[in-house]
Amino acid sequence: MVNTLVIDNRDTVAVALVDLSAGTPVSFADMDGQRIVTREPIPFGHKVALAAIRQGEHVIKYGASIGVADRDIQPGEHVHVHNLKSVRGAAR
Numbered sequence: 001m002v003n004t005l006v007i008d009n010r011d012t013v014a015v016a017l018v019d020l021s022a023g024t025p026v027s028f029a030d031m032d033g034q035r036i037v038t039r040e041p042i043p044f045g046h047k048v049a050l051a052a053i054r055q056g057e058h059v060i061k062y063g064a065s066i067g068v069a070d071r072d073i074q075p076g077e078h079v080h081v082h083n084l085k086s087v088r089g090a091a092r
Helices: none
Strands: 013-016 047-049 058-061 064-069
C-alpha cells in the first residue's frame, strides 16, 4: 500500500498520506528499490526524510526547496520545524 506522496525524483522528503508509526516501511510510487523505515511517528501531512540530509542542505519537496536542514537528518526521520529552517522570504 502506498502511504506517502513523492512528486519529483529530486525530492528528499515524502509526505505522509496517513499517520505513520515508528518502524513503518515507507511506500510510494516509483520507489526504485529504496527501503526506508520511519524512525519515529510521522503525522498525516508531515514529511519523512527519504535520504540523509546534511545540516545546511536544502530540503526538496515537490521538486522545490522548502528550507534548509538545521541539523543532520537521517532517512526515516520526521522533517518539520524542529529540524528545518524556512528560507522563503529570507534576505539573500
